[in-house]
Amino acid sequence: xxxxxxxxxxxxxxxxxxxSYNFIxxxxxxxxxxxxxxxxxxxxxxxxxxxxxxxxxxxxGHALDRKALMDSLTKTIxxxxxxxxxxxxxxxxxxxxxxxxxxxxxxxxxxEETAWANAAKLNLEYGIVDWESFxxxxxxxxxxxxxxxxxxxxxxxxxxxxxxxxxx
Numbered sequence: 001x002x003x004x005x006x007x008x009x010x011x012x013x014x015x016x017x018x019x020s021y022n023f024i025x026x027x028x029x030x031x032x033x034x035x036x037x038x039x040x041x042x043x044x045x046x047x048x049x050x051x052x053x054x055x056x057x058x059x060x061g062h063a064l065d066r067k068a069l070m071d072s073l074t075k076t077i078x079x080x081x082x083x084x085x086x087x088x089x090x091x092x093x094x095x096x097x098x099x100x101x102x103x104x105x106x107x108x109x110x111x112e113e114t115a116w117a118n119a120a121k122l123n124l125e126y127g128i129v130d131w132e133s134f135x136x137x138x139x140x141x142x143x144x145x146x147x148x149x150x151x152x153x154x155x156x157x158x159x160x161x162x163x164x165x166x167x168x
Contacts, residue, residue, distance in 0.1 A: 001028075004122050006060050019055045021062035021115075023069035028059045042140055050133035054119070057128050058141065061118030065111065072107060079104045092152075095159040102156055105149035112145050 001008060013020075013029035018038045020029050039051055046054070062069065082100055083091065091097045116138050123134055 001056065001060065003128060004057070004060060004126050006063060008060070008063055019052075019059050021059040023062065023066050024073070026063070026066070028056070028063075042136065043143075044136040044139070046133040046136050050129050051137055053129040054134045054137035055141070057119040057122045058115050058138070060122060061115035062111065064118045065114050068114070069111065072111075075104075075107065092155055093159065095156060095163060098152060098156045098159060102149070102152055105145065105152060109142075109145050109149060112142060116142070 001010070008021075009027040011027050011029050013031050014033075015029065015031055016034050017029070017031055018034045019031075021027075022029060035048075035052065039045075039048060042051070079100060082097060086094075086097055091101060119138075120134070123129060123131070129137075
């Protein structure tokens, strides 16, 4: 973080999330146990050092996008409230609720893409991590978001087809 000149607090967390940027409190959290597990889950392995460097500049990429993240807070709270007031079953069997989850996925994917683009710029300028490792970590990170999104889209399309079939 010193290398790129971005001064953000680093805090150890126990959240089950490898590294994450808390845009409200403006710090990067890391969970050592989850990082160790996540490295083992990599489809295309990289070194621990490369993994941490790539994800750190990714989280710094989120920090560079903090204004957009802050602007999304109202929507984020809306999604959170919906999840608190509806069961998982309701969320996945009511197409209007599931549409909210999909909208949240799309918003998060957009933030992830921006953070990775920002991370690539930082890496290009400062040479933090080799590009092969960067791409492997990026692909793994993006796949977690895309897999959940695509799974929810399948369920949404199924519900929509059922709804359309009932109307016809």
